[in-house]
Amino acid sequence: MSLISLAGIAKSFKSRGGRPWMAVTDFTLSLDEGEFYCLLGPSGCGKSTVLSMLAGFTPPTAGRMEVFGKPVTGASRDRGVVFQGDDSLYPWLTALENVAFGLRLRGMAKRERRVRAMQMLEMVGLAGQEGKHPTELSGGMKQRVQIARALANEPRILLMDEPFGALDAQTRGVMQVELRRIWERMGVTVVFITHDIDEAIILGTRVGVMTAGPGGTLRADIPIDIPGERTRLDPRYNTLYDRIHGMVRDEVERARLRSAA
């Protein structure tokens, strides 16, 4: 049995005029334990909505969604979330207190959670920054705090919504390498939303390409079978890049035509 299974998931919202519009239609996907799934698609295709439903923040309007064989009824500790921006961090807490927040919620003793949070900060490369508040940290550091905060809770699934989207190219590259290393070490299942093809190929064990929105669905599901460390010089990287790029370009073009019509 798969870890995550989505069958015929759809999500519609009501627009201002009261007419419903589809954010996601007929989305079917199943994921196994330990995968690193990158969901790729042009902006507005509904990929963040899929993640939001997986996290349990918003229920789907149709379809069946199960995690560990049980229907999702709301947010839960076994699905950690890393958000795109830094507005999910708590500015009144230090980096350490932010990371320890989930442990505090479940009543872990102060000394114990401090030790755990310090380990997590060390793992994401923030040793020595534990006393700083989020406003004193750079964009990359804040995303590291978010990752550490989610992982400190030992979730079985880590949901990441364009976590590196707001970072500069250099920082993003470093963060990608480190995320891959953390994933290999922790054995957590990752669902990673991105619109960056390169990022998806460098990180994922599988890449899902979504059709253009509104009402996006899964167009293709491509396994990335490049073992070990991935480089952009690998011919397999280039083949995959061309193939996925072609699909995304098609979708962007279709979206453009649809909005022009």
Place this chain on the structure above:
Amino acid sequence: MSGRTIAAAQPAGRAVRAMAGLGRSVLGFLPYIVGFCSLFLAWHVVAVYVVASVLFPPPTAVLLRAIALWQDGTLQENIGVSLRRIVIGFVAGSVLGIPVGLVIGSFPLARKLLEPWTEFLRFIPSVAMITVAVIWFGIGETSKIFLIIYTTIFIVILNTAAGVAAIAPNKIRAAQALGATAPQIFFLVAFPATVPFILTGMRIAMANSFTTIVAAELVAANEGLGVMLWQGRMYMQIDDIFVALVSLCILGFAADRLFRLGVARFAGRYDVTP
């Protein structure tokens, strides 16, 4: 050789740096002091050379009168009375307003139930409530404290509720994904995230409290700065009026600074931008 010179130069260097630091902070304050002095200088010039009337005393005359009033104890008594009313009413209004604002901001049902109250009553200026307050509670302390509570509570409620509404949804979602229960979200996320808004509301309420207390004391009271103003008019003691006015400036200024200092000291971590 060179090592020794450096070692010898070090303490001197530290002293020089400390001096430079002190100099910088004095220099930073200097425009402020100049600004204050120019205010009193302008007052003096206008009072002595432009208006030149007993109806507009210069700062020196006001200062002398203030010293005299201080020596016979009336000044500190009136200040004390007004200040006590403000502090009690302000604290009570904030303590009552914060939870109500949190509830209004957090629960849509509570908002619908309570908003008619706040949205209706807040348009009655506290000054307009003076008559009612005096009829209900007399001219003693109760009516003054009631009016200060009245002037404080709505601003604090509105700011607190607006603060709750302004919380980034991701802050709540992050807590949910970390396993937070609804009470945990309320106390550990919504409340601390709202602190900057609460403090802003309290600061505005503090300024309004000064307006209200003077108006209330002008109309009906036995003591306080407002009474001092009123009696000054009755007996044409123009210097007394100015002493009361300057006292209000100093009190208001000091209260605001103290509040800001307290915010920076105790709530700096809540990312308050004063």
